[in-house]
Amino acid sequence: MKQGFYGRDTRVVAEELLGKHLCRRLPSGRIIRGRIFETEAYDGFEDRASHAHKGPTARNVVMFGPPGHAYVYLCYGLHWILNFTTREKGYPAAVLLRGVEGVEGPGRTTRHFQINSRHNEQVLSRVNGLWVEDDGREICAGAIHRAPRVGIDYAGAEWAAKPWRFIWQPSR
DNA sequence: TGCGCGATTCTC
DNA sequence: AGAATCGCGCAT
Numbered sequence: 001m002k003q004g005f006y007g008r009d010t011r012v013v014a015e016e017l018l019g020k021h022l023c024r025r026l027p028s029g030r031i032i033r034g035r036i037f038e039t040e041a042y043d044g045f046e047d048r049a050s051h052a053h054k055g056p057t058a059r060n061v062v063m064f065g066p067p068g069h070a071y072v073y074l075c076y077g078l079h080w081i082l083n084f085t086t087r088e089k090g091y092p093a094a095v096l097l098r099g100v101e102g103v104e105g106p107g108r109t110t111r112h113f114q115i116n117s118r119h120n121e122q123v124l125s126r127v128n129g130l131w132v133e134d135d136g137r138e139i140c141a142g143a144i145h146r147a148p149r150v151g152i153d154y155a156g157a158e159w160a161a162k163p164w165r166f167i168w169q170p171s172r
Numbered sequence: 173t174g175c176g177c178g179a180t181t182c183t184c
Numbered sequence: 185a186g187a188a189t190c191g192c193g194c195a196t
Contacts, residue, residue: 015182049179059192077189079180094181107180151179 001132003126006067010043010086010093011164017084017132019169021140024113025129028145032113033133034100040149041164042083043093048156049162052092064120070130070172072110072120079107080116084124084132098150098165143169 001020010142021033042063051060051073057152062071063085071083083094096148099105108155110116116131122128146163153160 040177051179058195073179074189074191076178076180081179083179098179105181130185134193149179154178 001068001134003066003068006084006086006124007088008086010041010095010123011166014031014039014041014086014095014164015144016165017095018144018166019134019137021133022097022109022113023126023131023133023136024115025126034103034109036097036100036132037168037170038098038104039166040087040096040098041093042096042149043086044153045092047155048159049084049149049152050094052091055062056092056113060092063094065121066087068128070115070119070122070124072117073113074117075107081106082110082112082113082115086109101170139168139170145169 002008017036017039022036022038023033025031047053052063056064062069067086069085071085071162072080075081080087082097085094087093097109099109103109104117124131129141147165148161
């Protein structure tokens with residue numbers, strides 16, 4: 001996808017990523033792909049669930065950068081979590097990749113695609129071995145479900161309740 | 173310089 | 185229900 005795809009409203013990007021292919025060139029040279037089926041939006045300064053809501057830090061600074069870059073961080077000392085930055089430079093926002101077809105869970109996704117801190121801050125591109133492709137197939141909007149984001153109760157009831165998780169359920 | 177915790181996952 | 189496991193973020 002072009003960088004302009006990511007420089008838009010974070011919820012729109014999160015939703016439109018559904019059905020697109022997460023692509024990765026492994027160290028072996030083999031290329032693997034998976035259709036994205038679950039994402040979450042983390043948007044702006046006010047979003048108390050977002051790493052960025054208290055301003056830029058060493059970890060989250062990528063969220064303040066230009067769109068279409070990978071934001072990868074270590075969670076619970078065990079799991080790498082992959083995000084794509086959205087919106088313009090200076091506006092902190094990102095889409096969390098929770099799962100692709102056959103791989104359920106953000107930590108499992110990065111493990112499957114062998115994604116780690118090496119990819120942090122990198123622009124999504126074939127050259128960098130991590131990118132997103134659109135095969136042109138439309139997905140049925142009716143098959144998209146919205147739900148509250150996972151594991152963010154610390155954000156308080158108002159922000160935890162926002163239906164900023166997007167799940168694509170391919171029919172049959 | 174120190175310490176508590178997390179956008180999770182796995183096992184018991 | 186509890187462990188695994190460590191860099192970040194904030195207080196000291």
